[in-house]
Amino acid sequence: MLLRAILAAKKPTLTGRLGGILEGLDVGVEGCASVDEIWSQVARESTDLIFASRELLEGNPADLVRSIRGLPEAPDVVILTDQENPSEQARFLATGCLAVLHTGLSEDALRGVCEAILARRRGGLAARLGSVFPPEQPKLSDFVSLSPAMQSFMAVAGRVAASNTTLLILGETGVGKEWLARAIHQEGLRSTGRFLPVNCAALTESLLESELFGHEEGAFTGASRARRGCFELAHRGTLFLDEIGEMPTHLQGRLLRVLQDRTVRRVGGEKSRPVDVRVIAATNCDIRKKVAEKAFREDLYYRLSVVSLAMPPLRGRREDIPELIDNYVNYFRNQFPHCAAGIAPNALEAMLAYEWPGNVRELINVIERAMLVSPHDLIQGNDLPEEIRICGPSEAESDRQPNLPAPLELPQQWLARPLPEILASVERAYLAIVLETAAGRVGKAAELAGIDPRVLYDKMRRCGLRKEDFQKNAAQDEGGNHQPVPAHPSNSRP
Numbered sequence: 001m002l003l004r005a006i007l008a009a010k011k012p013t014l015t016g017r018l019g020g021i022l023e024g025l026d027v028g029v030e031g032c033a034s035v036d037e038i039w040s041q042v043a044r045e046s047t048d049l050i051f052a053s054r055e056l057l058e059g060n061p062a063d064l065v066r067s068i069r070g071l072p073e074a075p076d077v078v079i080l081t082d083q084e085n086p087s088e089q090a091r092f093l094a095t096g097c098l099a100v101l102h103t104g105l106s107e108d109a110l111r112g113v114c115e116a117i118l119a120r121r122r123g124g125l126a127a128r129l130g131s132v133f134p135p136e137q138p139k140l141s142d143f144v145s146l147s148p149a150m151q152s153f154m155a156v157a158g159r160v161a162a163s164n165t166t167l168l169i170l171g172e173t174g175v176g177k178e179w180l181a182r183a184i185h186q187e188g189l190r191s192t193g194r195f196l197p198v199n200c201a202a203l204t205e206s207l208l209e210s211e212l213f214g215h216e217e218g219a220f221t222g223a224s225r226a227r228r229g230c231f232e233l234a235h236r237g238t239l240f241l242d243e244i245g246e247m248p249t250h251l252q253g254r255l256l257r258v259l260q261d262r263t264v265r266r267v268g269g270e271k272s273r274p275v276d277v278r279v280i281a282a283t284n285c286d287i288r289k290k291v292a293e294k295a296f297r298e299d300l301y302y303r304l305s306v307v308s309l310a311m312p313p314l315r316g317r318r319e320d321i322p323e324l325i326d327n328y329v330n331y332f333r334n335q336f337p338h339c340a341a342g343i344a345p346n347a348l349e350a351m352l353a354y355e356w357p358g359n360v361r362e363l364i365n366v367i368e369r370a371m372l373v374s375p376h377d378l379i380q381g382n383d384l385p386e387e388i389r390i391c392g393p394s395e396a397e398s399d400r401q402p403n404l405p406a407p408l409e410l411p412q413q414w415l416a417r418p419l420p421e422i423l424a425s426v427e428r429a430y431l432a433i434v435l436e437t438a439a440g441r442v443g444k445a446a447e448l449a450g451i452d453p454r455v456l457y458d459k460m461r462r463c464g465l466r467k468e469d470f471q472k473n474a475a476q477d478e479g480g481n482h483q484p485v486p487a488h489p490s491n492s493r494p
């Protein structure tokens with residue numbers, strides 16, 4: 001599909017560079033030098049993408065982005081900037097920008113991000129979301145990777161997938177290490193073989209040993225039968241050694257031997273069996289520090305890290321957050337259909353600003369929980385856990401919507417109650433004020449409320465309001481001689 005993009009920037013070097021990349025990717029590019037020109041362009045012809053430099057958008061860029069997103073084709077907006085400003089970036093993404101592109105990126109990185117942006121616009125994403133997400137057997141293309149950090153990471157991952165080398169994947173918990181290992185297995189030459197994950201931190205030393213290498217009959221008490229280990233089971237496939245940093249040193253030596261000799265000897269056995277296994281190891285600890293402290297064998301470290309891939313944490317690739325949210329909202333909607341269908345800007349802004357120590361896994365859990373607890377059509381800031389919510393805009397800020405009258409301050413607890421109940425309580429409060437103003441005279445109160453006195457009587461009965469309760473205040477105020485009446489909440493107001 002031939003796409004049409006507007007490239008709005010003042011610097012000719014930038015327009016030349018980016019324009020060249022986009023044209024090479026089958027995009028018709030129109031240049032603009034001001035916001036007014038952008039508007040006259042979009043009025044003239046349908047537009048798929050708008051790349052606008054940050055300095056061109058003076059005034060209120062957020063409003064501009066929202067208005068553009070409100071156009072019939074909802075053009076995608078990409079902000080170009082030469083500054084690293086994470087909080088501004090979060091705000092742009094929260095208003096609906098697809099990405100914030102750093103113009104200092106290398107040619108290759110810039111092209112990579114443009115390709116991802118165009119693929120998304122061309123509907124690659126929609127096609128993928130048609131099937132179940134996240135897939136159990138992921139491909140590298142299933143990784144959300146709009147951000148420059150992920151783009152360059154995935155480019156390297158793609159290159160090593162096809163080879164047979166041992167890999168060491170580094171990264172914080174929840175960044176997607178195991179998912180990546182699965183995808184590499186899936187895309188490589190071994191996809192017909194098994195992918196076998198083993199968590200090196202989850203088993204005691206002796207159990208881990210027999211799990212990995214197998215044991216012969218009678219090798220230890222309780223070993224009544226011989227058993228194959230993971231190396232034999234993963235023959236011609238991939239063995240994923242998670243949390244390799246926690247492997248006891250004695251087993252590190254055995255592992256190194258298997259990697260070097262390509263043969264495995266079971267616990268209590270004599271015979272060496274040839275195995276053809278690709279090992280992908282992963283860790284979230286600082287393994288070089290462990291090597292320095294002699295807690296991890298240096299020779300094994302070098303053997304494993306022929307290629308080491310450091311996955312960027314989620315806070316280092318915030319551009320991916322909106323798409324990750326979309327994907328997982330859709331995923332959970334398939335599971336619980338009556339849940340929220342998306343995310344409100346205030347909640348998105350909070351999620352963009354949050355640090356995500358638990359990375360993608362934490363994000364998935366937060367979305368699942370928010371979808372279960374949210375009574376709204378869109379996940380709101382207050383459906384999110386406290387630590388995330390406080391990263392978002394203040395309530396007063398987030399209540400404002402463009403082109404809408406500022407809403408009344410609604411008590412937060414109302415949001416959890418159905419509209420008829422809220423209307424009934426508002427009606428009761430309103431009638432109490434009118435009755436008080438009219439000093440309990442129903443005719444006068446009906447006039448103030450613009451309704452028939454009989455209708456007012458009827459409503460008062462349903463709301464449990466009695467005119468006598470409002471006559472005492474009037475008696476005091478006016479110095480009149482009405483009888484005393486029972487106390488009522490509205491009487492106690494100053």
Ligand SMILES: Nc1ncnc2c1ncn2[C@@H]1O[C@H](COP(=O)(O)OP(=O)(O)O)[C@@H](O)[C@H]1O
Nearest residue numbers: 134142143144173174175176177178179360361
């Ligand atoms: N780039 C990504 N796009 C979509 N989902 C992802 C991505 N990275 C990770 N995930 C999801 O995050 C979850 C955690 O990943 P996992 O591989 O278990 O993390 P780790 O092994 O690093 O702790 C998985 O359910 C995976 O589907």
Ligand SMILES: [Mg+2]
Nearest residue numbers: 174177178242
């Ligand atoms: Mg893991």
